[in-house]
Amino acid sequence: MMKPLPVIRIGICGLGTVGQGVWKHLSRIRPDLESRLGVKLELTRASVRDLRKSRGVKVPAKKLTTDSLAIATDPNIDVVCELIGGTTVARQVTLAALAAGKVVISANKALICAHGAEIFETARRHGGHFLFEASVAGGIPIIKALREGLVANRFPLIYGILNGTCNYILTQMEEQDAPYTAVLGEAKELGYAEADESLDVQGWDTAHKAAVLAYLAHHTWVKPKQMIVEGIDRITPADFKHAVALGYGIKLLAVIARDFETDELSVRVHPTLLPESHVVAKVSGVFNAVSVRGDVAGTTLYIGRGAGQDATASAVISDLVDAVALLKNDRRAFITARKASAPARPARACRLAPLEHIRCRYYLRMTVSDEPGVLAQVATAMAAKQVSIASVIQSAHEPAGAASLVLTTHRSDEQAMRATLAKLARLRCVLEQPLLLRIGDFAD
Numbered sequence: 001m002m003k004p005l006p007v008i009r010i011g012i013c014g015l016g017t018v019g020q021g022v023w024k025h026l027s028r029i030r031p032d033l034e035s036r037l038g039v040k041l042e043l044t045r046a047s048v049r050d051l052r053k054s055r056g057v058k059v060p061a062k063k064l065t066t067d068s069l070a071i072a073t074d075p076n077i078d079v080v081c082e083l084i085g086g087t088t089v090a091r092q093v094t095l096a097a098l099a100a101g102k103v104v105i106s107a108n109k110a111l112i113c114a115h116g117a118e119i120f121e122t123a124r125r126h127g128g129h130f131l132f133e134a135s136v137a138g139g140i141p142i143i144k145a146l147r148e149g150l151v152a153n154r155f156p157l158i159y160g161i162l163n164g165t166c167n168y169i170l171t172q173m174e175e176q177d178a179p180y181t182a183v184l185g186e187a188k189e190l191g192y193a194e195a196d197e198s199l200d201v202q203g204w205d206t207a208h209k210a211a212v213l214a215y216l217a218h219h220t221w222v223k224p225k226q227m228i229v230e231g232i233d234r235i236t237p238a239d240f241k242h243a244v245a246l247g248y249g250i251k252l253l254a255v256i257a258r259d260f261e262t263d264e265l266s267v268r269v270h271p272t273l274l275p276e277s278h279v280v281a282k283v284s285g286v287f288n289a290v291s292v293r294g295d296v297a298g299t300t301l302y303i304g305r306g307a308g309q310d311a312t313a314s315a316v317i318s319d320l321v322d323a324v325a326l327l328k329n330d331r332r333a334f335i336t337a338r339k340a341s342a343p344a345r346p347a348r349a350c351r352l353a354p355l356e357h358i359r360c361r362y363y364l365r366m367t368v369s370d371e372p373g374v375l376a377q378v379a380t381a382m383a384a385k386q387v388s389i390a391s392v393i394q395s396a397h398e399p400a401g402a403a404s405l406v407l408t409t410h411r412s413d414e415q416a417m418r419a420t421l422a423k424l425a426r427l428r429c430v431l432e433q434p435l436l437l438r439i440g441d442f443a444d
């Protein structure tokens with residue numbers, strides 16, 4: 001008689017956009033995965049907040065609960081997918097499941113950024129495992145690329161678009177001249193945005209993802225307060241017109257840079273003018289792009305859908321396959337490989353570079369009174385801080401009597417630019433807070 005296949009029991013905490021995607025695709029491809037993996041996969045239980053809500057997937061009522069912690073601690077469940085979001089219930093569920101020695105699969109970059117050290121330590125202490133491919137760049141397997149494919153490398157520069165919602169908004173604003181608020185509503189309807197969309201548009205979600213990548217690449221936890229974090233909420237359709245006139249597109253980028261000579265790391269998130277010929281400038285809609293410069297492999301670039309139900313479910317299911325490998329046989333070999341690329345106890349975290357030392361070129365847009373001498377006042381304020389002007393565009397602006405002034409600078413540093421902004425804000429002729437964007441000069 002044939003031995004029955006081992007059964008892997010899966011609990012899904014959270015059946016929203018991502019959870020329903022996992023349920024839907026796993027139900028569809030289960031027979032194929034089972035025959036490839038040599039196990040039975042059972043969607044055993046799922047938790048939600050509201051049992052009466054109608055959903056896009058059919059889940060038997062007896063499998064549904066509102067008690068996520070009961071799933072995390074259920075001895076019959078092997079793998080817990082935490083797809084709730086946030087950092088309270090999600091943290092409890094994650095820690096409880098890891099403490100019970102389970103495999104936890106997470107798409108929750110906010111949680112990893114806030115509590116990653118505690119989560120990895122709990123997994124290490126109790127023999128649990130924490131997999132998080134879906135937490136960064138949606139359907140792009142960037143975590144695997146850094147941990148496995150590029151394990152021979154050190155990473156002087158990683159940069160890219162990590163937020164699908166913002167890239168969707170920026171693309172629509174540029175291509176359709178659409179107002180910011182209307183496009184944000186569309187991104188929410190499409191299931192791209194976070195439950196609290198300010199995390200997307202103010203840059204925090206990108207910062208959370210940058211923290212995850214920085215940890216993988218440099219074994220150092222960088223908190224958002226240690227980064228420059230600026231969002232897209234002050235960009236207007238006019239900025240796209242100015243950027244195009246200057247030969248640029250605008251993207252919200254994360255930039256993770258390590259200088260191996262000084263051994264300093266910096267992480268920043270901000271809207272960036274990229275030359276329009278740059279491949280990342282052409283990445284539009286919900287798509288993400290991550291450029292990884294490795295000292296051995298050179299630069300590799302990853303492009304794909306960065307948010308949404310299907311892309312994210314694809315990443316969660318890839319972790320599920322790793323979870324099966326972990327649970328089934330090859331346990332020791334897998335753990336050894338994981339520890340080598342993402343140690344639970346990093347031997348040495350690197351130093352963080354003072355943010356005010358970051359250097360680049362800048363774009364400055366301001367509304368000024370349209371009267372004689374204004375340009376001279378602005379130029380004097382900038383010269384006082386040693387900021388050198390590279391180009392000037394002046395155009396009419398509503399209301400009458402005001403003008404829009406767009407300047408680009410030669411290379412300067414954050415300290416000088418911040419001092420310049422403060423000086424400009426004190427000029428009577430500057431009518432509202434100037435908008436500062438960085439210009440990205442990435443060689444590849």
Ligand code: NAP
Nearest residue numbers: 014015016017018048049050083084085107108307308312
């Ligand atoms: P979502 O649509 O808001 O779904 C959240 C789910 O969690 C809902 O089913 C909700 O129940 C449930 N839930 C909330 N609080 C709960 C509680 N206390 N107990 C039990 N269930 C609870 O969120 P999502 O977009 O799927 O995102 C889930 C996670 O994936 C987040 O960490 C997010 O950052 C991450 N992520 C999302 C995407 C994306 O494209 N959406 C991509 C990558 C990563 P009800 O349905 O009953 O309200």
Ligand code: HSE
Nearest residue numbers: 163164165192194307
């Ligand atoms: N809100 C996130 C985004 C979801 O738009 O990128 C994917 O992490």
